[in-house]
Amino acid sequence: MSKEKFLKAYEPGNFETEIYAAWEASGVFLPKGEPVENHSNRFSIVMPPPNANGNLHIGHGLTIALEDAMTRYHRLRGEPTWYVPGADHAGFETWVVYERELEKAGHTRFEYSREELYARVWDFVGEQRGNMELQLRALGVSCAWKDLTFTLDENVVRRVYTTFEKMWQDGMVYRGEKLVNFCTKHQTAFADIEVEHEDEKGYLWEIAYPLTDGEGEIVVSTTRPETLFGDVAVAVNPQDERYKHLIGKEVQLPLTKRTIPVITDEHANPEYGTGAVKITPAHDFDDFEVGERHDLPRVTVIGFDGKMLPIVGESYAGLSTIDCREKVLADLREAGLLRSEAEITHAVAHCYKCGTVIEPLLKEQWFVDTERLAAEAIRHLEADEIKFFPASKKQVLINYLKGLKDWNISRQIPWGIAIPMFQRADLYDGSDAATGDAEQQAPEWVFDARTELKEIEVGGVRYVRDEDTFDTWFSSAHWPMVCTNWEENFPNPFYPLNIMETGADILFAWVARMIMMGLYVTGEVPFYEVYLHGLVLDAHGKKMSKSKGNVINPMELVAKYGSDAFRLGILRGRSAGMNQAFSEDAVVAGRNLCNKLWNIARFVQGVVDEEAASLNQDDYSTDNLGEDWICRELDECRLLVETGMREQRFAEVVETLYSTIWDKYADWFLESQKLYKNVPLLQATLEMILTMLHPFAPFVTETIWQNLSWTEGMLISAEWPSRMKYDAISAEKFERLVIAVSEVRSTLQALSEAHKGHFGYGLLYGEDALVDDNSLLMQYLCKVPSIASCEGAPRGLRVALPNNELYLDVPEKVVRDYRSALEERILAVGRELDALNLRMSNPRYVERAPEELVEETRQQIAEKEGLIERLKGQLEVI
């Protein structure tokens, strides 16, 4: 590239694609150098895999901005750095999308075998693949593309099967008939965590169950009268005096011919409803447990299609639960058994995808016994082996793990990793009933990884594959292992990961499971740090959702403002774990910074071109105050960036860089360089700010680097800046000069406003060595037409500075017009002085506050007193 490309404004679209291609082609995204065993000298991170067939949303944008900034920073520090990208088959999500397509085309899943469906979805995803990866590239992600892991890759499946087999052998996997959360629309069970509870209006009905001995009745409270066909008991609290005489009696179950017992159980709450509750173990989680305690039968009355089963009798069978409810209520009313109806609000479980009410149904499923896994995870968490950002999430996670229940890992959707379990054929369908002893003694279930086969033969016995697939979180739990090829590379120099960065909303679903699984398989925590980002809300702090129509597409922002601007904007003001509103203004500010940096580079390149003679110097020196000052400021900035990166405080790092580059480097240093032109220093300092900003704005910094005449190689693999050398006393002096210039400018502006004139006044100075030594710079920065010593005869308006003797050479008339402004200023300083005096007049302050603080206060009082004195003198002159 050449300088001709240094156009006036930075146009990201002209460079980004080209720059990204150059990075990718150079191989710089792959880890460089020998990974060392000490994890502090290498950096590994894996991408939470975006949905392979989807588009990136704003949350991905934040994820990439964070992860890529970390990655680039560590790469610049010279550490072997490995950022592994991923793509998710997104089992249920993708299945829902595909099934919708299928339905649009007038088909249903039931027309196809599982193999056919799997193949069809595979093709469907294949068509979409690539979009997501292109979008990641547009965001500038510097990940090792050749190591991209798809969640259905062969090595992932192999790893998952190995773990599952180990769990099966360890007795941690079991087949159980339990109540599961079942979506009757999607025909699949869910883990507890996948179910959404919402408060809804409903009714609490009271229904009379007559005693079989004819001695009255017992009235139960229920929100689901249609499940009464599945009732197996009525429970009352053992402490409830009202019902003591009924315990052990039988009642007639209304609308049926069955009778059921009255039992006691703590579950019955005497305070709620009538205090008597019907027990339906097959359709209610509480009742299921009551049933277990009392060894009650489970009567299933609702099918997986959400319709009433034949067992409920001809007049109800086949009805939906809602229709059945209406009919039951009507019939009860007619029978005179419905005692009351009251509106209530209660939590109802819904499918998180389609909103269908979740039906608790009995189903045979595979479960993972989580007790051991959770206990081990808690042990390592309590030993502080993983550092959390924000720190508070660690305890939140421990609390969750303490209450963790067994994990249902069976899903009835074809798009996923098949569960490698086979059932003895005779038990599977009964059609091929076992005849011999050998068959009858064979185990009911066997583990076998040959899931591509529908049937297998083991020891002469025929087995049929379980049709279900794994919960995606079961395989995702292996993510850090599979992405780093933990098994093949053992001992793996990149495992455990340095950090896991992901959304705070999947702390339980994912982070918890990665920790449990990592410990179970490898014996080590899978990562040393966890950074959890919050939700990106819309501009008004509302959650983004398609239905609300407030979704912001990151790609549109990238197209409009550039990738760097988006990255700078999305990180601004965002801290770990917090849900924060998205601000397009912050992206605009990012865009402006990129343009500013671009013009800084144009200026520096211009000076370098002009002063060609002084080129090719290896090192810089500092020859005047501003140069020492900028070296000090840049070095301070570097330290703040390093600390901020260590502590994962990205918003602060960006803020620091922004103000250093703009408010210090451009506004003061470059302005003063228009007089002095220290070429080697300009070059060194520009390189430094480019390097420090590169993790956050990779494209513009690299583009500039490529366009500068003297730089070599690529910025992405440049060296992190080392310490700057400077004279601290000079730097301090420049700081005072800055204050003086600001005050002069401010006074000039106030004068012009008071007097409606333009401010072509000269500047005079008295006994002021600092100004005397730097008069040219003062004149230039203050934009005054002249500067001179007042030769012991001050005139005009004294500038209100405590440490400098400066006068603006203005006519007396103007000073008089300025009188009110001066009076105001005196009052303001007076107020400040009062506050300081108040502090000093408190003897306990002097006594207890640190000495340097007290000393500082004393100095300030002296300064303010001097200043006020001078201002008053000025007023008297007028």
Added chain:
RNA sequence: GGGUUGUUAGCUCAGUUGGCUAGAGCGUCUCGUUUACACCGAGAAGGUCGGGGGUUCAAAUCCCUCACAACCCACCA
């Protein structure tokens, strides 16, 4: 019902272990075409840091309490 986190300028948000005059971006107002940049420069206005109480020489920061908001968890029929 339990838990977590918020409430700081017109808007969106920073503010590390308590300590100089509480900051930024965007917006607003005034002035300005000084050849790096109008995606700019200079200057300015704007906040009793949600309310109340407490600890301290000193509180936006620590403690208590109230109000409001968001999110997460939860089987109360």
